[in-house]
Amino acid sequence: MGHDTHVQAKSKKQFEYDRHHNAMHMRKQVINFAIMIFLTFVAFAVVVADFSPYFIKPVILLLAGIQVVLQLYSFMHMDDKKASHMGVIATFVWSGVLIIFPVFLTFVTIIWW
Amino acid sequence: MSSVAVSNKKGFGATLWDYLTTVDHKKLGVMYLFAGTLFFAIAGFEALLMRIQLMIPNNDFVSAGTFNELLTMHGTTMLFLAATPLLFGFMNAIVPLQIGARDVAFPFLNSLGFWLFFLGAIFLHLSFFLGGAPDAGWTNYASLALYSPGHGIDFYVLGLQISGAGTLISGINFIVTIITMRAPGMTFMRMPLFTWTTLISSTLILFAFPPLTVGLFFMLVDRMFGANFFDHTMGGNTIIWEHLFWIFGHPEVYILVLPAFGLFSEIIPVFARKRLFGYSSMVFATILIGFLGFMVWAHHMFTTGLGATANAIFAVATMAIAVPTGMKVFNWIMTIWGGSVKVTVPMLYALGFIPSFVAGGVTGVMQAAAPLDYQLHDSYFIVAHFHYVIVGGIVTAIFGSMHFYWPIMFNRALNEKLGVLTFWIFFIGFHLTFFLQHFLGLMGMPRRVFTFQADQGWDLFNFISSIGAIMMAIGVVLLVINIIITAKSKPLNCRDYWGDGRSLEWAIKTPVPFYNFKQTPLIRGFDPYWLEKHDGNKEGMIYAEPLGDIHMPNNSILPLVMSIGTFIAAFGALYHPDGVAWSIPVIIIGLGITVASMILRSVKDDLGYHVHVEEVIATEEHLYGKGGNK
Numbered sequence: 001m002g003h004d005t006h007v008q009a010k011s012k013k014q015f016e017y018d019r020h021h022n023a024m025h026m027r028k029q030v031i032n033f034a035i036m037i038f039l040t041f042v043a044f045a046v047v048v049a050d051f052s053p054y055f056i057k058p059v060i061l062l063l064a065g066i067q068v069v070l071q072l073y074s075f076m077h078m079d080d081k082k083a084s085h086m087g088v089i090a091t092f093v094w095s096g097v098l099i100i101f102p103v104f105l106t107f108v109t110i111i112w113w
Numbered sequence: 114m115s116s117v118a119v120s121n122k123k124g125f126g127a128t129l130w131d132y133l134t135t136v137d138h139k140k141l142g143v144m145y146l147f148a149g150t151l152f153f154a155i156a157g158f159e160a161l162l163m164r165i166q167l168m169i170p171n172n173d174f175v176s177a178g179t180f181n182e183l184l185t186m187h188g189t190t191m192l193f194l195a196a197t198p199l200l201f202g203f204m205n206a207i208v209p210l211q212i213g214a215r216d217v218a219f220p221f222l223n224s225l226g227f228w229l230f231f232l233g234a235i236f237l238h239l240s241f242f243l244g245g246a247p248d249a250g251w252t253n254y255a256s257l258a259l260y261s262p263g264h265g266i267d268f269y270v271l272g273l274q275i276s277g278a279g280t281l282i283s284g285i286n287f288i289v290t291i292i293t294m295r296a297p298g299m300t301f302m303r304m305p306l307f308t309w310t311t312l313i314s315s316t317l318i319l320f321a322f323p324p325l326t327v328g329l330f331f332m333l334v335d336r337m338f339g340a341n342f343f344d345h346t347m348g349g350n351t352i353i354w355e356h357l358f359w360i361f362g363h364p365e366v367y368i369l370v371l372p373a374f375g376l377f378s379e380i381i382p383v384f385a386r387k388r389l390f391g392y393s394s395m396v397f398a399t400i401l402i403g404f405l406g407f408m409v410w411a412h413h414m415f416t417t418g419l420g421a422t423a424n425a426i427f428a429v430a431t432m433a434i435a436v437p438t439g440m441k442v443f444n445w446i447m448t449i450w451g452g453s454v455k456v457t458v459p460m461l462y463a464l465g466f467i468p469s470f471v472a473g474g475v476t477g478v479m480q481a482a483a484p485l486d487y488q489l490h491d492s493y494f495i496v497a498h499f500h501y502v503i504v505g506g507i508v509t510a511i512f513g514s515m516h517f518y519w520p521i522m523f524n525r526a527l528n529e530k531l532g533v534l535t536f537w538i539f540f541i542g543f544h545l546t547f548f549l550q551h552f553l554g555l556m557g558m559p560r561r562v563f564t565f566q567a568d569q570g571w572d573l574f575n576f577i578s579s580i581g582a583i584m585m586a587i588g589v590v591l592l593v594i595n596i597i598i599t600a601k602s603k604p605l606n607c608r609d610y611w612g613d614g615r616s617l618e619w620a621i622k623t624p625v626p627f628y629n630f631k632q633t634p635l636i637r638g639f640d641p642y643w644l645e646k647h648d649g650n651k652e653g654m655i656y657a658e659p660l661g662d663i664h665m666p667n668n669s670i671l672p673l674v675m676s677i678g679t680f681i682a683a684f685g686a687l688y689h690p691d692g693v694a695w696s697i698p699v700i701i702i703g704l705g706i707t708v709a710s711m712i713l714r715s716v717k718d719d720l721g722y723h724v725h726v727e728e729v730i731a732t733e734e735h736l737y738g739k740g741g742n743k
């Protein structure tokens with residue numbers, strides 16, 4: 001364990017490949033960021049536009065769901081399949097969601113405020 | 114070269130310093146074991162006092178107020194400060210060996226977890242000397258706790274907050290260790306069951322402790338800084354505490370019982386001398402229990418008026434847990450079935466465990482039927498139920514595993530004969546104490562009462578129950594005597610003490626060197642040591658790498674200093690409501706110490722050190738004689 005740590009110099013090809021890769025990544029990041037800002041704007045817009053609550057509530061919940069997925073997969077890099085243990089990480093994150101859902105449900109249904 | 118010389122004798126001061134600064138999982142395992150035993154003894158003594166009080170009707174051995182304090186401290190200590198650390202002791206000592214790792218993933222955090230737990234525990238126990246212990250039950254329901262005078266509840270809240278942080282840290286550490294540090298070839302489906310249950314139970318810690326932290330924090334600001342989360346007269350809601358507490362509390366019982374299941378799943382195949390029956394279904398059942406454990410918390414609150422629909426849903430969910438649990442029980446029985454069983458002390462505990470735990474599970478399903486629970490709730494039936502699962506399931510696992518793993522942890526073996534005697538005294542005492550409590554409950558005796566009137570038909574059963582408690586106490590004293598005698602016995606210096614070891618921890622010769630395996634082993638299948646033994650490999654394992662330098666972490670005093678900082682800050686918070694001038698400065702100084710040590714830790718790189726090949730060879734020769742670990 002831990003012996004033989006090699007240091008390797010990057011070749012020019014490798015450097016260019018990485019550069020291109022990073023640029024692509026950045027573009028994706030910016031696009032997702034724009035989408036998230038837009039969704040936030042939509043959420044505010046439906047409230048300001050004074051639609052019926054039966055429309056507003058499901059729409060906002062839906063948008064929130066999309067935001068969570070974007071946040072996790074784009075900003076927190078869960079879409080990076082090659083990263084080590086990504087399967088385990090995804091399992092843990094979604095188990096957490098599954099576990100907290102009934103808690104959320106009981107708190108909004110049977111607790112008397 | 115001179116550094117090759119291996120030192121063996123150290124002075125007392127040096128040894129103490131070594132333990133205060135150690136980051137070695139084996140030493141921390143031992144420290145958890147002894148700290149856990151200490152608190153087990155304290156909480157056991159409290160239980161004994163309660164049983165003496167309840168021995169005869171209208172007794173005045175302790176006052177009502179003292180009884181409440183004993184009751185609360187008994188429950189809190191047993192669950193958080195005895196059972197949890199004792200199991201952590203085994204996890205620390207055994208899991209890295211089972212998966213072929215050098216240590217846990219974050220040795221520094223491992224030490225921090227221990228010291229936070231220990232200082233939190235000390236803080237809680239100081240309440241006895243500083244104006245009275247907490248007295249609102251281990252569940253600390255807000256409707257009682259908010260109105261409890263004195264500082265008892267504040268000790269509970271702050272003490273659990275600190276030791277809970279330690280538990281959470283250790284839990285995360287085990288998750289990372291088991292996921293990332295398995296030896297080559299040790300796939301998930303080749304992991305021993307104790308490692309599996311440690312993983313799942315650490316995951317439950319990860320998900321269950323944050324709700325407790327939130328609840329405790331609300332309680333803290335309610336009591337110490339005048340917030341009103343749980344005060345209904347100010348628009349709060351006392352039931353929210355119960356929800357937060359049980360969202361943590363039910364998973365907590367599985368956090369404790371799953372590692373116990375894991376320990377028995379190690380003990381039973383070794384002494385039945387047969388492969389564990391239904392390995393993959395055991396893994397599946399463990400995961401399923403973990404999941405379902407989060408969906409059932411409201412079964413503790415059936416009588417708070419959740420409504421029929423909610424009660425029905427939680428009742429069905431609760432009953433569903435009986436299915437994976439039953440799978441496990443049948444798998445253990447099928448492992449024993451047809452094996453050539455050797456009845457050693459650990460196996461005795463395992464054989465005692467199965468019927469006792471099943472009895473506890475059956476009463477659990479009874480309580481899960483919501484309409485029946487209206488009858489059983491807050492009666493002695495509940496006390497009988499949870500002691501059958503806790504004592505019959507968890508304590509038997511801990512005692513059995515002490516005998517089972519003592520050779521690996523201390524290179525000594527606990528005395529068998531005394532062990533058998535201890536088992537019978539403890540086991541008979543346990544059933545005497547708790548079996549009749551089922552009927553006391555059905556006859557209407559409420560739980561958490563400090564005395565009762567004579568001639569209601571409860572006198573005899575209570576008397577017998579107290580006799581049983583005294584027997585259990587004798588059993589525990591015998592175990593401690595056994596430990597003391599064993600400390601003086603000759604070292605074993607062998608591998609595979611029981612002769613039928615199957616998983617990797619038995620392949621290593623004791624005493625285990627500080628770096629564990631001199632080379633990382635290669636795992637060829639489930640029960641790797643048994644496989645190698647079977648193939649005639651005398652060394653017990655094959656290696657995944659040549660002998661090379663070993664990278665090890667440095668010791669550090671910082672975890673202890675960080676924990677002392679939180680300990681000091683807790684006193685500031687505790688006395689804040691009294692309006693003393695020094696409370697805020699003390700909070701700041703305490704947290705300052707913690708943060709300063711954190712900064713020191715982050716700024717100063719600590720890259721560890723290398724044990725060179727020559728030193729490894731010298732250590733092996735020093736421990737095992739010429740030729741090293743062969």
Ligand code: HEM
Nearest residue numbers: 366370412413431474477478480481486490491499502503
């Ligand atoms: C396996 C380890 C278990 C442990 C350590 C454990 C522990 C406990 C504890 C401490 C209580 C008392 C709560 C209180 O203070 O009011 C309790 C109550 C309860 N347990 Fe368990 N339990 C376990 C397993 C089970 C199982 C398997 C079931 C059902 C299938 C179950 C069902 C219940 C129910 C319904 C209650 C609530 C009773 C009431 O408050 O009226 N438990 N348990």
Ligand SMILES: [Cu+2]
Nearest residue numbers: 363410412413
């Ligand atoms: Cu429960």
